[in-house]
């Protein structure tokens with residue numbers, strides 16, 4: 558076929574695809590019409606889950622302000638809570654599983670669709686950097702358990718005891734009262750409330766307009782040994798599509814996996830929903846599988862689109878996120894369904 562005929566065919570196909578896309582939006586009855594929230598003009602920008610995201614954002618910002626890549630910024634940023642012994646839901650100092658073992662889940666995505674993850678990794682503080690290495694140095698996406706540990710040790714990471722005294726004491730207390738049953742749900746994750754798991758999910762857009770995301774956690778406290786949550790699962794705990802936006806989540810991982818939550822949020826943004834609107838829709842999807850008002854479940858989503866607009870939404874009150882942009886540094890209480 559001649560170049561011209563090829564060109565005409567390609568143009569026809571792309572206009573047909575655009576028409577189909579606009580029909581899909583126009584005809585769905587679900588047109589995204591909500592007002593846009595939380596716009597930061599200009600890039601770079603970094604956002605992350607929870608109040609403790611603020612310190613993590615500050616380190617990510619150091620990379621972003623030097624025109625570094627978003628993926629490098631998010632890796633550097635989430636290493637802050639990973640190394641913090643007082644943060645009992647991420648990395649070193651994380652609460653153990655019901656057998657007393659600290660097992661970490663983490664994943665990372667870059668602007669090219671590259672992704673890496675580790676699941677149920679023990680003894681290594683910076684699970685996110687192992688995930689990064691899985692992405693950069695292997696033909697695989699995910700390594701689990703002993704295999705992930707072996708890979709980490711072969712690549713220069715050092716073994717360390719991740720169980721702090723405080724987390725060990727809490728686990729021993731839990732053993733007495735919970736008769737060796739794993740905690741299945743989460744109760745209102747408000748500071749001072751029953752606080753059994755909070756992941757850090759971080760999303761950034763760099764000065765070049767490229768996106769990256771990272772997510773890392775010690776997961777549900779006192780979980781069954783081998784339990785993996787949403788956080789290291791690409792599409793569930795994190796998703797980045799450099800054409801559209803990025804999303805991450807925190808809360809009860811089983812519910813986020815069931816709804817492929819972060820991928821859902823990104824696809825909703827592709828349809829035209831604002832980040833907050835997309836997060837809200839995804840929370841409603843979680844609710845569809847849990848009708849009523851399930852007070853024992855918390856799920857929160859956070860999203861950033863290619864225009865630098867961001868937003869979050871949660872099932873219950875108490876979900877917060879931290880933002881750092883050229884003109885803004887703050888912690889925001891996300892809206893919620895209840």
Ligand code: ASP
Pocket residue numbers: 646753754755756774775776777785786787788806807808809810811
């Ligand atoms: N989503 C994580 C998990 O279920 C934990 C959390 O965000 O609190 O493992």
